[in-house]
Amino acid sequence: MRSYRLKIVRRTTHTENIFGLDFKYSGITPWPGQFFQVRVDEGVELFLNRPISVASYKRGHLLLVVKIVGRGTRTLSMKKAGDYLTLFGPFGRRFRPAHRKSLIIAGGIGIAPLHFLAEYMARRNIDFDVLYGVRNKDEFIFRSDLKRMASRVTFVAERGYREKETVVTRIRRMDLNDFSVGYACGPREMLMALQELKLPITTYAFCEDFMGCGCGLCLGCAIMHGGVYRRICIDGPVLSLGDIDFEV
Ligand SMILES: Cc1cc2nc3c(=O)[nH]c(=O)nc-3n(C[C@H](O)[C@H](O)[C@H](O)COP(=O)(O)OP(=O)(O)OC[C@H]3O[C@@H](n4cnc5c(N)ncnc54)[C@H](O)[C@@H]3O)c2cc1C
Ligand code: FES
Secondary structure: OEEEEEEEEEEEEEEOOEEEEEEEOOOOOOOOOOEEEEEOOOOOOOOOOEEEEOOEEEOOEEEEEEEOOOHHHHHHHOOOOOOEEEEEEEEOOOOOOOOOOEEEEEEHHHHHHHHHHHHHHHHOOOOEEEEEEEEEHHHOOOHHHHHHHOOEEEEEEEEOOOOOOOHHHHHHOOOHHHOOEEEEEOOHHHHHHHHHHOOOOEEEEEOOOOOOOOOOOOOOOEEEEOOEEEEHHHHOOEEEHHHEEOOO
């Protein structure tokens, strides 16, 4: 882990409340699932750094894609090209995706780390499909990118399409025999519902819980996994979904 003072080279608007920050970056190469702790403000009010996943890293450009949910992410949304931000990282265990037919399962902003995973797999010719769900159909991001990289992409939305669906209702109807492994990221309720389905493929969750230090010290991100407490920031964020105890 290192700290970087990086200049924003481009700010993109994806939807009303989702934006991207593109930095020139030549630091430690990030792995799928890894994230940076972003210093939102130099003042004490927004004291805790905000964890944001790597959404893309290629040709010396690092992309973070952020959904505005509170004060920290709103403050970040006001940054523009030319501004500087301090980033710490990359954090998280280095996770090596399998070289087997895979299914990416994304809910909402959970697509951000999974987009980087998709880039990683496409670069290594790993065959994968994507199932991507959002609440409103105008919330999809990375649509053309995903179509270009994946063998097949299924978009579902709870509102805006004639057929109202979630990734959970759709996956129930899918034949998963073609796949060996799944990677899921999205709201906690989505991960819990997927776990309940007991999918016939090994599935990994990209966990996004509350965080303090980001480096294993505060235990703020502890999660019960396989009968022991693990820290999402250093043991994860990618953990086998079946072993997570969401009740503890
Ligand atoms: C490893 C990791 C990677 C992440 N990657 C991304 C990413 O790539 N893009 C992105 O937009 N967000 C990501 N997040 C979530 C992001 O860190 C939070 O949304 C952000 O810290 C909220 O800060 P805030 O000050 O805007 O909101 P706050 O004012 O702190 O909270 C506003 C609301 O959001 C809820 N909230 C805050 N943090 C989280 C969280 N971690 N999970 C669920 N609900 C939360 C609070 O309960 C509250 O209701 C990631 C989180 C983790 C742990
Ligand atoms: S955030 Fe402090 S231990 Fe994980």
